[in-house]
Amino acid sequence: MTKVTMINPINPKTEKKTIPKLRVCAYCRVSSDLDEQQKSFSTQVAYYTELIEANDAWTFAGIYADEGISGTSKDKRDEFLRLMKDCEAKRVDRVITKSISRFARNTKDCIEAVRKLKELGIAIYFEKENINTLTVDSELVLTILGSTAQEESISISKNNRWAIQKKFETGEWNPSCLPYGYTKDATGEIIIDEAEAVIVRRIYRDYLNGKGSYIIARELTQEGVSTRRGAEAWGENVVTEILTSEKYVGDMLMQKTFTTDTVPFIRKKNKGQKQKYFIQDSHEPIITREEAQRVREIMDQRRKEKEMVAHTEKYNNRYPFTSKIICGECGTTFKRQKLFKGMLYQTEQWCCSKHIRKRTACSMTAIKEDYLKSAFIILYNKLKSNCDPILIPLSEDLKKLHYSQGYESQIKKLNSRISELTEQSHVLSRLRSKGYLDSVLFIEQNSFIVKELAELKAQRSALLDYTDFDEQITRTHELITILKKQEDLMESFDETIFSLMVEKIIVKSKVTLTFHLINGLELTELIGEEMS
Structure with a gap:
């Protein structure tokens, strides 16, 4: 008979490991600018801030709040898009929101967002429905409840349209936006x-x-x-x-x-x-x-x-330079002009639209089309000859760039200030609604807040965009591919290659052009007599 001896396991000495705190944020939204909704918005922001900061296992990762915006489409919600972007950048571990209808009234957008965050290992917790999206059955429940929220939104919209249509039928409709005059x-x-x-x-x-x-x-x-x-x-x-x-x-x-x-x-x-x-x-x-x-x-x-004139010019995208030449002085686009039309010495040139309308409004003068073409040919041949020492190392450097701690600190400061100003705006709204603040004073003070908020959000967007190099890397590869495909240097202007490579041209002066390539690279060329 085989003898079996049990050998008990040895309990290893376990070291206490520090469990990192979860970075938790909240998403809030109200769908109109009415005073009651303003109060609801402020209440949500205050509630989630207190809730997250009170949990010792959590670290407050901010409040993402869209105010006065419908939830039927994610494309109209800046804060929602910022939330998704921060989640992709691994700055958030968990998202808390009041309900599915607050998160999205579009089932497709809701499910897409949930799936995307699940792939990143980030949970969304819907308080009202008591759903954690990392659980097995969460998507089925979300689909059902999300469809209900979507149908509710459709029903509200239909009711509003029905009321407006009844006014149309009786001739009572008085438009809010009147025509000039x-x-x-x-x-x-x-x-x-x-x-x-x-x-x-x-x-x-x-x-x-x-x-x-x-x-x-x-x-x-x-x-x-x-x-x-x-x-x-x-x-x-x-x-x-x-x-x-x-x-x-x-x-x-x-x-x-x-x-x-x-x-x-x-x-x-x-x-x-x-x-x-x-x-x-x-x-x-x-x-x-x-x-x-x-x-x-x-x-x-x-x-x-x-319609009867067969040779009528088509103005939209008829020429390779259309909409791509920008005035460095006033920022308007250049327009094509023909001088001495029909003559043997006919000349084509491009001129600033504002200068054409009023010469004193912009001093930038016209540039001959031949000069523009010659400048691009020179630029292309330089890149073609130096593709390996310039573009390939650039592509590798972009791959090595990562999101730095310095930018993260700046973004946190911006987020903190944006939250402060948003709350100040809500306080002013509440004071005005209760009659404690004069309307003129409210407009004056609130305008300063709105202006600063716009500036801060622009700064934040710039920093967030700076951290995303995927598009720039892809475009650089496209540029390298275009140059590698062509065996010889360019002798005459090629419209197709120009359109593929150049995003825009900034006219810095009468003799200086800055080409903005599709990957963000900016290269300057001289034109006219300066080329020689």
């Missing part, structure tokens, strides 16, 4: 704004006298005529919209656009998919129906003439 009186009725109506009548008069929308817009800009929304200049499309709007003869066509029935909600032009509602003589006209009819006739005639 109109305002509202104390009772909310639409009335003519005489100061703006003068400009509207002038636009119609000028068009009927033979001027085009572009010329009218340019003259209004040059004369400093103010726009409704404080834009720097009048646009050709704005003038065209005024000339084609039915509102200036006193009519109103409603439901020109509509919102889709499914999440994410998208605003679309109504091209017959939905019913429209036309109200004749709904308000006082600025121009006569005869003038409007004559403008439409002229527009139709000009449109037909353009």
